[in-house]
Amino acid sequence: MAAPDAGHGEVLLSVQNLGVRFPTPRGDLQALDDVSIDLRRSRTLAIVGESGSGKSVLSRSILRLLPSKALVSPTARIVFDGIDLLAQSQAQMQKVRGRRIAMVFQDPMTALNPVRTIGSQLVEGLRLHLNMPSAAAYQRGLELLQQVGINSPERRLSQYPHELSGGMRQRVVIAMAIACQPELLIADEPTTALDVTVQAEILELLQRLQREHDMTMILITHDLGVAAGFADEIAVMYAGQLVERAVTQDVFKTPRMPYAAALLRSIPRLDDAPHAELFTIGGRPPTTYGDAPAGCRYAARCERRVARCDAETPPIAEGPPGHAFRCWRPLEWQ
Numbered sequence: 001m002a003a004p005d006a007g008h009g010e011v012l013l014s015v016q017n018l019g020v021r022f023p024t025p026r027g028d029l030q031a032l033d034d035v036s037i038d039l040r041r042s043r044t045l046a047i048v049g050e051s052g053s054g055k056s057v058l059s060r061s062i063l064r065l066l067p068s069k070a071l072v073s074p075t076a077r078i079v080f081d082g083i084d085l086l087a088q089s090q091a092q093m094q095k096v097r098g099r100r101i102a103m104v105f106q107d108p109m110t111a112l113n114p115v116r117t118i119g120s121q122l123v124e125g126l127r128l129h130l131n132m133p134s135a136a137a138y139q140r141g142l143e144l145l146q147q148v149g150i151n152s153p154e155r156r157l158s159q160y161p162h163e164l165s166g167g168m169r170q171r172v173v174i175a176m177a178i179a180c181q182p183e184l185l186i187a188d189e190p191t192t193a194l195d196v197t198v199q200a201e202i203l204e205l206l207q208r209l210q211r212e213h214d215m216t217m218i219l220i221t222h223d224l225g226v227a228a229g230f231a232d233e234i235a236v237m238y239a240g241q242l243v244e245r246a247v248t249q250d251v252f253k254t255p256r257m258p259y260a261a262a263l264l265r266s267i268p269r270l271d272d273a274p275h276a277e278l279f280t281i282g283g284r285p286p287t288t289y290g291d292a293p294a295g296c297r298y299a300a301r302c303e304r305r306v307a308r309c310d311a312e313t314p315p316i317a318e319g320p321p322g323h324a325f326r327c328w329r330p331l332e333w334q
């Protein structure tokens with residue numbers, strides 16, 4: 001699907017017809033189905049959806065970090081700055097991963113080695129990717145820690161991950177991710193494992209770094225509220241499919257697919273009455289094994305369902321220019 005706001009900047013990342021299946025004893029689990037998405041340089045895209053909607057499989061596909069048993073659809077293409085990523089060998093991907101596309105994961109401890117100091121991990125990345133001599137890498141390590149808002153960086157470099165708070169650890173992981181000045185940074189639920197007070201600080205840090213380094217960014221989150229404050233564009237995933245895509249304010253002002261509208265209603269608002277019950281979407285998204293039955297995957301939970309929703313699969317298509325959605329009975333205006 002073409003990036004909204006077409007004409008501003010070249011497309012840096014293009015995902016076309018991406019399907020991913022995992023073989024299981026119950027048949028192939030369909031994790032992603034025909035996902036196409038373009039992202040222009042310097043833009044931030046939030047990928048939003050409930051647990052299991054395929055957000056992480058999408059980001060891992062881009063980095064070629066899927067488990068070897070994953071089956072990628074033969075017609076899929078993922079093109080990053082003209083490089084066909086799915087056609088690269090793992091050795092070639094080493095030159096892209098970490099260097100041109102970096103990732104920040106949910107739990108900083110999965111990215112950090114618990115038995116090595118922060119300094120050795122940060123410096124090693126710089127030496128490995130950028131061939132820096134030790135002294136220069138150490139100096140750059142200090143600068144990076146300062147950039148991500150860590151005080152007394154000399155002391156921190158000699159500490160082990162467990163000696164740092166969760167927020168501090170995520171700052172270190174972010175410093176490692178930006179070390180090689182990647183063009184694309186993918187942050188997968190970067191604040192979910194952190195205290196609420198620290199979450200906002202980490203998001204602010206990512207936003208500042210995005211601006212300062214003119215990075216293109218993908219933020220994966222289950223929280224549309226977080227996406228709103230962060231991203232230029234929002235892509236909503238549901239049960240392995242992309243179901244709505246537009247610039248952030250269009251998704252908020254005029255969501256077209258009832259699922260996006262329901263997600264919006266489930267965000268707590270400051271003007272809600274005290275103790276007002278939060279809206280929740282009843283039911284759960286389906287998991288598809290083998291070929292998906294015809295129909296809209298959201299139909300069973302949808303307030304606007306009509307017979308066609310069960311009979312035919314809606315394609316993803318643009319309504320107003322730059323606003324694409326997958327729905328037979330879209331909301332015309334909110």
Ligand SMILES: Nc1ncnc2c1ncn2[C@@H]1O[C@H](COP(=O)(O)OP(=O)(O)OP(=O)(O)O)[C@@H](O)[C@H]1O
Pocket residue numbers: 022029030031049050051052053054055056057058067222287
């Ligand atoms: N290695 C795997 N083997 C089998 N199934 C998998 C594997 N990884 C993911 N899946 C399945 O693929 C689907 C999409 O998973 P994914 O992790 O992308 O969802 P998500 O939207 O990122 O969810 P969450 O917010 O919980 O991380 C899910 O049904 C999940 O169970």
